[in-house]
Amino acid sequence: MNKQRWRNYALWISVVSQALLLIQLVGHLTGSFDLTDVMRQEVITIVDVALGLLATLGIVSNPTKPNSGGYNL
Secondary structure, three states: OOHHHHHEHHHHHHHHHHHHHHHHHHHHHHOOOOOOHHHHHHHHHHHHHHHHHHHHOOOOOOOOOOOOOOOEO
16 A cells, blocks of 8 residues: 555544544444533534644645645645
């Protein structure tokens, strides 16, 4: 597999979000924990703020990087 693929910001954001969804699903199925609607909204708000901050700082999207093929580190 190409090492450049692992240096992609969008890939890591997707991997982390899928891992969190998997943890939530396993917790729900096993009865270990369940997110209430209020908790879910708080998590969504935190994630939105974090991604907005990363995008504002140019970390998620860096158009000034020369020869960039996308969202690469």
